[in-house]
Amino acid sequence: MLISYPFLPPRQISETDEAWEARIFNLEMLDSGVYPASLQSVWHGGIHLRDPGNHEPVRAIADGTLVAYRMASGKVTPPGSAPETGVDNSFVLLRHETETAEAEQGEGCNKVVFYSLYMHLMDDAELRGEGRQEAARPLPLRSATGDGSDAQSIKVDGETKIYRKDILGFPGLSAGGRRMIHFEIFTTNSDLNAFFVDSLSTVVDAQGAANGNIGVWGDSYFVVPAGTSVLASAPHADAHHKIAKHVFPTGQAGTTGARLFVRIGYRGGDKYTTVWRDNGGTLAPTLLTDTQGTVDKNFEYALYPLAKKLYRSGPSAGYEMLRFGRAIGPDKQLLAAADKQLHTLITWDAGKSGYIDLAAHGIKKLSDADFPSWLGWQKIAESDGAFSADGICDVPGLRALMGLAVKPGDTGDAATQDFSTFISATENASIRERLRHLVCRFHTEWDGSDNEHRYARLKQRDGLGPGVDGPFCGKDADYDKQLAFFRKLQFWGQPADWTNTGLTDPQVWHFHPFGFIQHMRRCGWRSLNEMAQLLPRSSYAGMPARHDHVNIAWGTSVSRWTPYVRAFNQAFRKYGIVTPNRQTHYFAQTFIETARLDTMRELGRGHKNSHGHWPTPAMQYYQAFFGRGSMQLTWAGNYDDYRDFRTAGALPDNASGVYSDSRITRTSLHYWANPADHGTEKQWYPRYDPDIIASDPYNAADSGGYYWVSKHHDGTYDINSVCDHGVTEQTIGRVSVLVNGGGFGFFERQGYAHYVARFLSDDTSETKTATFNPHHGSVTSEVTVDYTPQRS
Structure with missing residues (x-):
């Protein structure tokens, strides 16, 4: 699962992941609409994020499909406000479908389906006035859909593909003239049940x-x-x-x-x-x-x-x-x-x-x-006994569900105080953290069909609690104007073709967006579509002597990845290759070792070339034990060590004595290591057929992970120890030497690493190509990286 934040500000020099993430979290406006309740304690499905400045765009958080959108030509005006203090009601709604792991049974994967909403985006007129209309937004979002005052401005799509980090727009204006966006993540009841584990009741208490x-x-x-x-x-x-x-x-x-x-x-x-x-x-x-x-x-x-x-x-x-x-x-x-x-x-x-x-x-x-419950992960619904089905999130009820006692003496306004006031208090920082893990089901605020019911308490005497009248008590005309304004912001169910979205039930499950994203970013499992994007569409081979152009179409990438995506994910999880940096380094190596996933067997298969020469001096000694698997396990000794690790139960003896490579027989002797390194010959039989390292996807991937973590270097084990220092010319070079030992593909590996890093990381660079000049020993070669996205 690849997921990122809606704002991706450039990283500062030497800034840690935690510090960069904290800068994003600080964009949350605690004095405005917070999660899961807003002003007057009305249920609120998302958070408000202030404009980071520097013309920072709003970006898609994950690959998905455009569900619906509104790109208004101008703003709408709240009641009692001057026209120049309008509010942006342009929005984008995306549907995301990805994976987090293999399925409980069978060959499928655990699907995660969720939606992301970006509201209060800058309108078309302001975009043009500021010269931002040329930003590389998906095609449907590049022109106005109407003035934003009625359902005709709302468009249902359902087909346009959106990719993570795509620009969706820019922060617009909300009430009070503040530049910000409303951002939320939600899912349907059936989709939630497919991936969310209610550990509070089903795991922890058992x-x-x-x-x-x-x-x-x-x-x-x-x-x-x-x-x-x-x-x-x-x-x-x-x-x-x-x-x-x-x-x-x-x-x-x-x-x-x-x-x-x-x-x-x-x-x-x-x-x-x-x-x-x-x-x-x-x-x-x-x-x-x-x-x-x-x-x-x-x-x-x-x-x-x-x-x-x-x-x-x-x-x-x-x-x-x-x-x-x-x-x-x-x-x-x-x-x-x-x-x-x-x-x-x-x-x-x-x-x-x-x-x-x-x-x-x-x-x-x-x-x-x-979703461990003691971290705060908990499902609550508006229909729970602690809440009335009136659209109001009562603070005492929420406190009780969170195991937080109502303070003695809390009555009237203190007991039912406005939720934003309650949650923004300095002393409630720990409560804010727990709220990031609440999953709440209530009627989306973007559906206007039950406005009268949802907001009724806002015009009632004692509407917000004993002695606390609703803000529109005795002000029916103002209340009607406010609801009319709300309807201009709403969109759910309004277009005639809304049923095509599949979102027919407005009772949806909401996540705190930052809580959801931060949690899901810990998942290193990549879907087939995510993996297929990592094989470059255009690259070069044969460096430094040649720069042969290599083209890989989307369909080719998908077909090459299809047999291996599950096995690679299992190996990555097992061996801790789950961060963008670690995966970037691994892919850069395996793309060369497997000829860009075209084969899990070394080219030439340990035979002399057409000129009767050994392609490399060592090949005449390892021959039948040529490279196989995602990291090209080579030499009989390494195959034997891998069996010691997996055991003979996983790689059983070959009692038949017949091997896929006829050079291995019942009596044949094979070098366990290069004789230049004091390797000696031993009989391989009756051990397993080494070809199953290439023919079986799990073995092909797992053997690569095994080699990765078992590599002893610089007084320690595990190539991950190099990867954790980042993706630089030096670290790519060091990993290349540890994997291959020589110069083969050294410069191509540099290029692949830069390409993969662009797409796995949060980098938002838009350069189409880049040139690097890495060196290996006394040789320097110019490496050109073509960042053309690998997509359908």
């Missing part, structure tokens, strides 16, 4: 060993029951408290006195463990660590040697145990029962830490795919 969604992604979470035993030391640690050279500090033994919620996440190779103590019911849990968690430096880079040391019966499944707390891949059945342990250092009480076996029966294993 007991036993059941785990969460099979579609694991993001951070891992564990529910540890009260009464769980805690060890002071890690089993298998040596006298220096080390396992595979990684330090496991001594803690304090004991027994947990309360249920614990544990989160384990990886950031730049470091492991962060965050722990909460359950306070029961719906009360917010208590943090036992800081918010980020306790850090274990470079733990992720040590997963491979730890898996080999701790899980001898199945290092591959053990690697997953270490990363996820459970084995989730096809090798999980191969792990011996005695090896199914994961003793992890946990802060189990204030000031006390010790080792808890998170793999134990009775400890639930979840991930971000399960």
Whole structure:
């Protein structure tokens, strides 16, 4: 799933991801329409974002389809306002369909369907007046659809494809003359049920060993029951408290006195463990660590040697145990029962830490795919008992659902105070964070069919609570004018062909947009359409001696990716290749190693060329054990090491003695490594047929991930440790040497990395081509990158 924010300001030099994201979050206007309620506590499905300035455009947050839009020629005027203080009612509504993981059963994937709405976009007249009409917007959005005063200005589309980061428009004016947009994310009831896990009622409160969604992604979470035993030391640690050279500090033994919620996440190779103590019911849990968690430096880079040391019966499944707390891949059945342990250092009480076996029966294993309730993920509906079906979000009712007691003495205005006032208060910062995880079902404000019902309390005596009249109490004429103005902003159901949108039920589920995007950005699974966009339409090969032009059409990219997209995603998840930087580096390498996904077998297949020469000196020694898979596993020794990792249960012996490559027989000898590196010959039979590394998509992808994390370099393991330093000429070059060892494709890999980074990252550059001059040893070559999008 690829998703980004509606504003993507340029990053400052050396700015961290967290600091850049914080600048975007600071655009939220807490003194205006907030989520999930607005002024006068009326339900509000989105947030208001101020104009970032610098002519920053509003962008599509993900690939999708244009559902409906209005590009008004001018503004509409609120009642009692001068014409020059008009409000923009231009909007764009998009439908997004993507994937987060494989399906529970079968070969399909877990679909996620949601909608994004961008309201108060700059009108056509102002765009032209400021010279912004030439911005590269999708074709239907480039001209006015009407004056915006009636349904004729609203257009239903349903066909135009929109891509992530596409410009949709620019911030317009809202009430009070402030330049901003209203932004929201929602989904239908059936679509929500397809991907949202209500862990509050179905997971967290249950007991036993059941785990969460099979579609694991993001951070891992564990529910540890009260009464769980805690060890002071890690089993298998040596006298220096080390396992595979990684330090496991001594803690304090004991027994947990309360249920614990544990989160384990990886950031730049470091492991962060965050722990909460359950306070029961719906009360917010208590943090036992800081918010980020306790850090274990470079733990992720040590997963491979730890898996080999701790899980001898199945290092591959053990690697997953270490990363996820459970084995989730096809090798999980191969792990011996005695090896199914994961003793992890946990802060189990204030000031006390010790080792808890998170793999134990009775400890639930979840991930971000399960929307953990203790983070605040919770579904509430206007029809819930705490709320009246009157369009008003009562603060006391919301407090109760969030486990927040109404303060003693709160009566009248204090008990039912305006929601924006309540939520913007400095002391309620923690509540704002929890609100980011509420998923609320209520009637969309953009449907005018029930305005009278929704806003009735705004004109009633005591309409907002005891002693708090609605703002239009006794002002029926003003109330009617206000509703008439609301109708000019609304659009839902108004065009005659609205039913074509599929949005027939105005009762939809709303997410806090930033909460949804931030959460979903942790998912590294990429759909077929997202993957297919990463193979360049136009590139060059044969550098530095030649610059042969290579063209790949959209249909070709789709067909090449189709057999492998699921397997690549599974490998990426298993080996932590889930960030844009890591995936960029991996793709840059595998595109060369597999001739742009055209083959999972080395060209020439270990034979002499037509001139009777070995293409490379080493080939005469590895021959039948030529490169196969996404990272071209080469040499018999590497194939054997991979079987040790997967075990003979996953790559069984070939009892027949007949191999796909006739050079391998029952008695043939093969070099385990290059004789220049002291490699010797051994008999391969009866081991598995190496061709299944190429012929089976899972093996092809997994073997590449294995090579990636098992590579020992610079005193550590894991090529991800280089990727985490960014995408630069130096890091691309270093990864290239670690993967290939020589100069083959060195310059092409530089070009592919720059191309993939443009589309995987939040970069909004619009240059069609760029030229770089990387060097390898004493050789420098000009590399031209053609950024023409790979699309249908």
